[in-house]
Amino acid sequence: xxxxxxxxxxxVDPLNYLPNSFLNSKRTSLATKTIFQELCxxxxxxxxxxxxxxxxxxxxxxxxxxxxxxxxxxxxxxDLDKVYRQDKxxxxxxxxxxxxxRDYLEGNSIxxxxxxxxxxxKGVQGIIERYGFRxxxxxxxxxxxHNKKEIKFPLTQYVxxxxxxxxxxxxxxxxxxxxxxxxxxxxxxxxxLDVRRPKxxxxxxxxxxxxxADLVYYAFGIIPSVFTKRKDGVHVVIYERKDIKRIIQxxxxxxxxxxxxxxxxxxVSEYFLEPRPTIKFLFxxxxxxxxxxFRLAMSAEGSCSxxxxxxxxxxxxxxxxxxxxxxxxxxIGKKLGLNFNIKKASNGWAGYAGIVTSKKEVLKKFFxxxxxxxxxxxxxxxxxxxxxxxxxxxxxxxxx
Numbered sequence: 001x002x003x004x005x006x007x008x009x010x011x012v013d014p015l016n017y018l019p020n021s022f023l024n025s026k027r028t029s030l031a032t033k034t035i036f037q038e039l040c041x042x043x044x045x046x047x048x049x050x051x052x053x054x055x056x057x058x059x060x061x062x063x064x065x066x067x068x069x070x071x072x073x074x075x076x077x078x079d080l081d082k083v084y085r086q087d088k089x090x091x092x093x094x095x096x097x098x099x100x101x102r103d104y105l106e107g108n109s110i111x112x113x114x115x116x117x118x119x120x121x122k123g124v125q126g127i128i129e130r131y132g133f134r135x136x137x138x139x140x141x142x143x144x145x146h147n148k149k150e151i152k153f154p155l156t157q158y159v160x161x162x163x164x165x166x167x168x169x170x171x172x173x174x175x176x177x178x179x180x181x182x183x184x185x186x187x188x189x190x191x192x193l194d195v196r197r198p199k200x201x202x203x204x205x206x207x208x209x210x211x212x213a214d215l216v217y218y219a220f221g222i223i224p225s226v227f228t229k230r231k232d233g234v235h236v237v238i239y240e241r242k243d244i245k246r247i248i249q250x251x252x253x254x255x256x257x258x259x260x261x262x263x264x265x266x267x268v269s270e271y272f273l274e275p276r277p278t279i280k281f282l283f284x285x286x287x288x289x290x291x292x293x294f295r296l297a298m299s300a301e302g303s304c305s306x307x308x309x310x311x312x313x314x315x316x317x318x319x320x321x322x323x324x325x326x327x328x329x330x331x332i333g334k335k336l337g338l339n340f341n342i343k344k345a346s347n348g349w350a351g352y353a354g355i356v357t358s359k360k361e362v363l364k365k366f367f368x369x370x371x372x373x374x375x376x377x378x379x380x381x382x383x384x385x386x387x388x389x390x391x392x393x394x395x396x397x398x399x400x
Contacts, residue, residue, distance in 0.1 A: 005102035021131040046076035155210035171219035176251045181300040188259040200239040209235040254281040299373040304393040317356035321348045
C-alpha cells in the first residue's frame with residue numbers, strides 16, 4: 001500500500017486505506033500498541049467479539065482492551081475526528097493529522113500548511129515527522145513545486161548573466177558566500193555529511209533567495225524542497241534531502257563550517273573550539289568573481305544608512321559579528337579598492353559589528369563595481385527606508 005491519503009476511503013475502512021506511516025505509529029506517546037493493532041481490536045469488537053475473547057486473541061491486558069475501546073468509541077469504522085492524538089491535551093484529532101499530512105504531501109510548505117490549519121511551522125513539522133512524511137522532501141517532491149510553476153528556472157536574470165560571463169565554474173564560491181551571510185547548513189560542519197537528510201537554507205530578501213536557488217540549480221541541477229514566504233515577510237529557500245550532500249561536501253572544501261556565531265546557550269569559549277568559518281577561499285580568486293561575491297554579501301548583510309539630512313552624512317556598512325570574518329571582509333574590500341574601517345560593538349557576542357565607511361569616494365567605487373544587487377530592498381529593520389531599493393539610497397547620497 002502506498003503512502004497516499006484518500007480521506008473518503010480512509011473514513012470507510014481505515015485498516016485498508018490508512019497510510020503505513022499512520023498504521024505503524026502510536027496514537028499517543030504513552031501508547032504501547034500501534035494504531036494498526038488498536039484498529040484490529042476495534043474491528044473485532046464491532047464484529048461481535050466480546051472483551052474476554054479479545055484479551056485471549058491479542059494477549060492484551062483487560063485494562064488495555066477496555067482503554068482501546070473507550071478511546072476509539074467501540075465501533076468500526078471509528079469517527080477519526082473524535083479520536084485524539086494526545087491523552088490530556090485533546091486538541092488534535094487523527095483526522096486533522098491526516099488532513100495536515102495530505103496538504104503537505106500535495107506540495108505545500110510547512111509554512112503554508114501552518115497558515116491553513118492555524119498551526120506554527122514547528123507544529124506542522126512535528127506532525128509530519130511523527131508520521132514519517134518528512135520524506136516528502138525528496139527530489140520528486142521538489143518537482144511538485146517546479147511543475148506547479150511555483151519555481152521555474154531561471155528565477156532571476158542575474159545568474160544567467162553570470163553564465164554568459166563564463167562564471168558558472170565559480171558558482172560554488174557565490175553559494176558559499178550567501179550561506180555564510182544569511183544562510184545555514186545543518187548540522188554544522190562535517191556533521192551534515194553524517195545524517196541522512198541534511199539541510200541547506202537561505203533566508204532573506206526574495207531576490208537573494210531566488211539567486212541562491214538559481215546558483216544551486218545551475219551548478220548542481222538541484223531544485224529546492226521548499227521556497228516560501230514566512231509570516232514575518234522573510235523569504236526562505238530550503239534544501240532537505242540526501243542529494244544535497246554533494247553541495248555541502250563542495251562548500252565544506254572552501255570553509256570547514258558555516259556557523260558564524262555561538263548557538264543559543266552555547267558559551268563563546270565552546271564555540272571557538274569548533275572549526276571556524278572563513279572566506280579566505282576568496283582571496284586568490286579573480287577580481288571579477290571577487291566583485292560579485294562582495295556585492296552579494298553587501299546585498300545580504302550590507303546597508304547604506306543616511307542621516308535625516310543627507311548633507312550631514314551617511315554610512316556604508318556590512319554587518320558581521322565574527323572577529324575573524326570581519327577582518328577577512330575588510331581585506332576583500334581592500335582588494336577591490338574599498339577601504340572600510342572595523343566597527344566595534346559593546347553588545348556583540350565578540351565585540352564586533354562589522355565594517356563601515358562614511359567616505360563618498362568609497363561609496364562611488366562600490367556603486368561603479370555594480371553596487372547592491374539590482375532590486376534588493378531594505379528590510380523591516382529600518383523604519384525609514386523599509387521596502388526601498390538599496391541602490392536608490394546610494395544614488396541619493398551621490399546626487400546630494
